[in-house]
Amino acid sequence: MRVNYMFWILLVGILHSSCTDYVAQVEDKIEEQEQNSTVDQSSSSGGAYSSSSSVVKSSDSVSRSSESSSGINSFEGILTDSRDGQIYKTVKIGDQIWMAENLNYETADSYCYKDSTSNCSKYGRLYIWAAAKSVCPADWHLPSETEWETLFNSVGGQLTAGKVLKSKSDWAGNGDGSDSFSFSSLPAGYRNSDGYYRNEGNLTYFWSSTDYDSDNAYDVYLFYGYDFASLNYHNKVFWYSVRCLKDDKSEQTQKSSSSAKSSSSSVAKSSSSVKASSSSKVVGTCGPDNFTVNEEYQISWKFTRNGSLSATELLSASFYWTFEGGTPDSASVLGIGGLSQKVTYATTGDYGASLVIDVAGDTYRVTCSPVHVPIQTVESSPSVKSSSSSENVAMGSMTDSRDGQKYKTVKIGTQTWMAENLNYETENSYCYNDTASYCDKYGRLYEWSAAMDSAGTWSMNGKGCGYNKTCSPTYPVRGVCPQGWRLLT
Structure with missing residues (x-):
């Protein structure tokens, strides 16, 4: 049998060319995405990346599933929604696989921000809760409140989750995030129950599948001015963004909190x-x-x-x-x-x-x-000791000669502090909620002018310092403090 060497040489060449061309395309898209992340995406159309066209490289802190022979990172998958053919980036964070873009699947009760299709391309669609519950593609689902908490724990805790999950651009003020985990949360705004669109650039809400009661459901809230992520609940007739989470086949079917019932008024010992x-x-x-x-x-x-x-x-x-x-x-x-x-x-x-x-x-x-x-x-437990030495702490007391009130004091290191909040009544000072019992418990609340003694009643060092006034106090400032005591610098 005669071997057609030219045929095999030609076939290998075609295969090599096809593979290298595909790798080059992936590399080009990754490079393009990284370059675009440094550009101000103020436009709602041309400057924004499409929710169905780009590939993003996941963060180094996120585990990768494997490495391909070409050396390109193998992602958990580029999700293709079989219903409309749209393609979404995904990212694995901890043990969870998330969509790294907002869902943009059109349903009867979903909207583009300000009814602009370019905003759907940038932010995805906004969904009422009833639609959001079942809108995710096959093998994906709307995350529960607990699954959102798992995400927060995976990225370092809820107090900083907002910062690391927000995108690097598009947020108002100095509110851009670090996008440390390629979650790329954008400030999509929302649609309220009256049909008005609110707060594009300032905030975003994501629905959870967990309802609070018959009228409200839990959601996640990110705001440009805060580093934390909030788990809150709002009325189900608002329209929020949706991020889908890949089903975990190893887990049993999850029970939503709406179906979990307490057997009695006492606290149960099972979930x-x-x-x-x-x-x-x-x-x-x-x-x-x-x-x-x-x-x-x-x-x-x-x-x-x-x-x-x-x-x-x-x-x-x-x-x-x-x-x-x-x-x-x-x-x-x-x-x-x-x-x-x-x-x-x-x-x-x-x-x-x-x-x-x-x-x-x-x-x-x-x-x-x-x-x-x-x-x-x-x-505050009595058994708790000072981290350095209990010998550095000494308790005492002092009496304010102006009204006879007695306060505990404590010496910590070389400093002697009041161990209770001041409760001396002066103009522009208040009890919390205007309730005297709160003053007994917490002390009084003072406007800065009152704390500084801007009237010069007790000393001249803070005189003239008040709201919307420029002053040059002479330190130390006694302010509203008793004789022999002073405000902290």
Whole structure:
């Protein structure tokens, strides 16, 4: 048999040419995408990348599935939506595989921002929750609240998740992200229940599949001015963006929190929704290892309480806790001082709280009020020692001669501090919520002019310093402090 060598040489040449041309195309697209990421994409059409045409190289911090023989990174896949042929980038973060672009599949109840098709190409479509629940392609799904939390944990925690998940451009002010994980979240804005479009460039919302109650569902919120990512809930008749998550075949069918029922008013010990009563809203999800309360801005600190009332589980604390409906009582909400750990806030306010059980086994509802940002964690347990030496800490007291109030003091290192907030009443100072009991607990809140003693009542060093005034104080400034004490520099 005579071998046609010319045929085989020609065939090999064609195959080699085809493969190298494809690799070159992929490399060109990657290079083009990287170059475009440094360009200001202020235009909603020409400067924006298409949601169905580009290939992006995933972050070095994200695990790759394999390496091809050509040396090009093999991605978890370029997702092609078989329904309309659109192509989406995907990225693996931790053990999850996410779409790295917003979904742009058209349904009857979805919209382009400001009804502009160029915005759909840039941001994807905006979906009402009922449509979002089932809009993802085959083998993909709308992520649950818990799956969003898993993503936040994979990228370093919720307090910085916004920064690392936001795109490097298009956000207002100095709000661009680092896009450290190639998630490339853009400020797509949203459509409200009245049909008005809001906040393109400032923020984005992503739906979760978890409903809060019959009217509201959980969502993820990213804002140009914040580094954190917020888990919140809003009315289901808003139109938000959708990111789809690839199904995990190894897991059992996931149960949404909307179908999980509490067997009684007491806290369950298996994963289930927890309610204060059969008619109340879900306040959390209880599992054998933890208790997660449905709140905004969840962070990783764990609080517990000593005493006759005890936390049902270790609770994920949040920026702020208040009792739902009116002033809390001591039986249902724990004051910050009652916790074995407490948070020092930039501005004092209501109560720190956790979900507790009384002797009858009834649960009390709590809700998050995301008003204040924690500065640091302070250990308040009597057994906690100074990190350096207890010999460096000395307790004392002092009396304010102006009104006779007595304050605890503490010497830390070479400094002697008041160990309580000042509660001296002066003009332009207030009790929180105008309630005297809050002054007894937290001290008074002072305008800067009052803190500086701009009237010169006690000393002249801070005189004239007030709102919208330029001043040159003479240090140290006594301000509103008692005789022999001063404001911090």
